Amino acid sequence: MSQSSLQLSSFRNGVHPAENKGSTEGLRIERMPFVERYLIPLGQHIGAPSKPCVGVGEEVRRGQQIADAGGFVSVPQHSPVDGRVTAIEQRRHPGGQYMLSIEIEADRFSTQEFEVQPAIDWRALDAKEFAAQVQSAGLVGLGGAAFPSHVKYAVPEGKKATHLVLNGCECEPYLTCDHRVMSEWPEAVIRGTEIVASHLGVERTTIGVENNKAEAAAALRAVIRPEQNIDVQTVQVKYPQGAEKMLIQALFGKEVPAGKLPIDLGMVVNNVGTMAAVADWFDRGQPLIERVVTVSGPGIKRPANLLVPIGTPVRAIIDFCGGLTDDVNQVILGGPMMGFTLSSLDAPILKGTSGILAFTESQTAHPQEYTCIRCARCLEACPLFLNPSRLGKLARVGRTDELQEYHLMDCMECAACSFACPSNIPLVHLIRVGKSALRAEMAAEKKASS
Template sequence: MLKTFSLGGIHPPENKFSAGQKIESMPIPSQVTIPVGQHIGAPAAAVVKKGDTVKVGTLLAKAAGFVSANIHSPVSGTVFKIDKVADASGLKKESIIINVEGDEWEESIDRSSDLVTEINMAPQDIVKRIADCGIVGLGGATFPAHVKLSVPTGKTCDVLILNAVECEPYLTSDHQLMMEKGEEIMVGTSILMAALKVDRAVIGIENNKKDAIDHLTNLASKYPGIQIEALKVQYPQGGEKQLIDACIKRQIPSGKLPIEVGAVVQNVGTTFAVYEAVQKNKPLFERIVTVTGKSVSKPSNFLARVGTPISQLIDQAGGLPADTEKVIGGGPMMGKAIVSTDAPITKGSSGILIVKGEEAKREKMQPCIKCSKCISVCPMGLEPYLLMTVSQKAIWDRAEEEQIMDCIECGSCSYTCPSTRPLLDYIRLGKGKVGQIMRSRTK
């Protein structure tokens, strides 16, 4: 029997229309917009100014703290200006705008496609290189990778877990990456194992990717300590706590991190970026993005430079369909609506989902019928109907008491609610407020 996590979960239609579509490199745009905050934590601080000449891989903004990440140029050209520009959510954020001139790379980057398997760096040097290259989690959370690899004093890690689940409907970028860059992922896994000083790694892949499971299983036979684990198709298996439960049956206590149970989790896309950083000295300035939807004429997986306008990727996939009602950044479960397709691709852009008219409309909210479906599907064992109610009524102490901060915002509750209640919307509101209250206590 295939493994999965022990609590809750759903199985929405997969709609993997772009599965099997080879990764296609996007043309380089004439101008790119690079936000300095593309990660969880403090935004990076710009180290270039208007008029500066940059190459591909030039440092544009330096990490402004431990939980922060460097930002590098994805293009060569001239810094046009540094200004506040609206991101995909419509919020204006400091960004570096570069006019593109050619495609000249920093000489320190190894641009060859040759596989480099030998790992010559000490663990601390691996972590430093990952930090220097601005590697963040590419599964969507964009947590700086070097922070996860810096195990706190008093804690120990005995297993690395790779998230190759890609449980969000529609998205296929990780799947295609595994098929085309499997060997590099194996080396990247070995690099992460060396950085953590562990001799065991588990790569969790859902069973709807049998070709990837077979491919990586075959490759893993040459790499000591790496195990491929086929998992039952169950959303949200890509959540860290759910993946750890599924792969090694360890439960993370409320409010704690994976390191509490001796595990570190990294995304498979992040692992490939780690390979490129450590073995090729290549910073993170491009990533694979799925562009898809039921009406999209050419669902695709694109390798796009950070800063490329979302509209250009949509055009490359056949253009915006006439029946489009909404464009979502990410997948349908955890993604967010995009305000303008002029916004740029960032390190966290896993997908662009184009939604048809009738599917984008919300039904009118009805009274709760006390069916408890939201409770049964919650992978964190919470009571979403109650968390929505206390958030509506601003009963923040009760919201904290009911562990609202444990919500992973997977959307399973809203998906399954027969009364179409916006459970997650209110829970997000409550999390934001309770988080502010909790932080104020530590000041």
């Protein structure tokens, strides 16, 4: 790391995994050709699953709503193609579980051109109408968590948003989709930012970009007008800087206390890609039907940054990238730190899928685990000042009462502790096991008392 990088601001603790972005960071976004079939799972966001509003056999247009929101914390789904609904049934979700999903067979004679709609006069909308529009677009955070965007923009009564903070850090190794969106579509990012900032009524907007994306920061600065009050601030390269609380600390030196949200400090945090999607909806009526995905890792023959319709099977994307090398034994959706292992290559990409990464056997072999040497490196890595070593030990023996005392549920599962541990103790895995045990115990207690 260069001296100049160390002088930049950051959050406390964290780790420095190898970036491994070199194979895709310079690759322009390519549109992937349309394939034969798409699968839209109805629960690909945080909150209630969407409810189908089309029937099997029905013809649908690209961008047409095919499922309604299942509640306030939920979003509708839209068809990514002109085509025909061929099934509405339980199908395997990329995470392995079964989930109600809509299958669409693409119309092979269609040009798949999206029919641009008249721009929406967003300045004329009140807060409720604005949130309803954002929900109609099916927008969720594109950074990976897939939290419905309209819920973030519905500031609770008694609270006020004064600062919009945009995450352009992309701190996960290998991923470069946000880097390319900022570099190639800066106008869309800033246009969406202007719309959201204006509606929230914030005084300022700050975009945090890590120091390894100078081209992206320059592209954004080049299109910002002075009256927009938008700063692009460069921060150190460090993991997990893209986490909301860490980004706020890195940019402003402020801590969001445990159990509180950024809005308690007057801040709303969003991903930069989400801003481009906001612009697509308000300026051309295009809902969230496609996104940029980084396809990379040592097991991918032709790494790429692809613009892909939501619902495209992973297998088709990998085939478009030349296939996998023979020694691949793990494909991950998302980044290597927080992503999850794909259960089947036939599973589709979701709104929150930022990457498809393929790793070979030598990179995924589980190293031998040793006993804890009480070196405290996991404590020094944890950005939330938890005690991962203690949490791991308690989770192993199922001490749920003590796990709570050690603030188990505050853990955001960033895996920085596991990465730092010289004894190869799978700390984040143990923490997840502890969380499941605690949730099961709480559910049983609730049932017993009802």
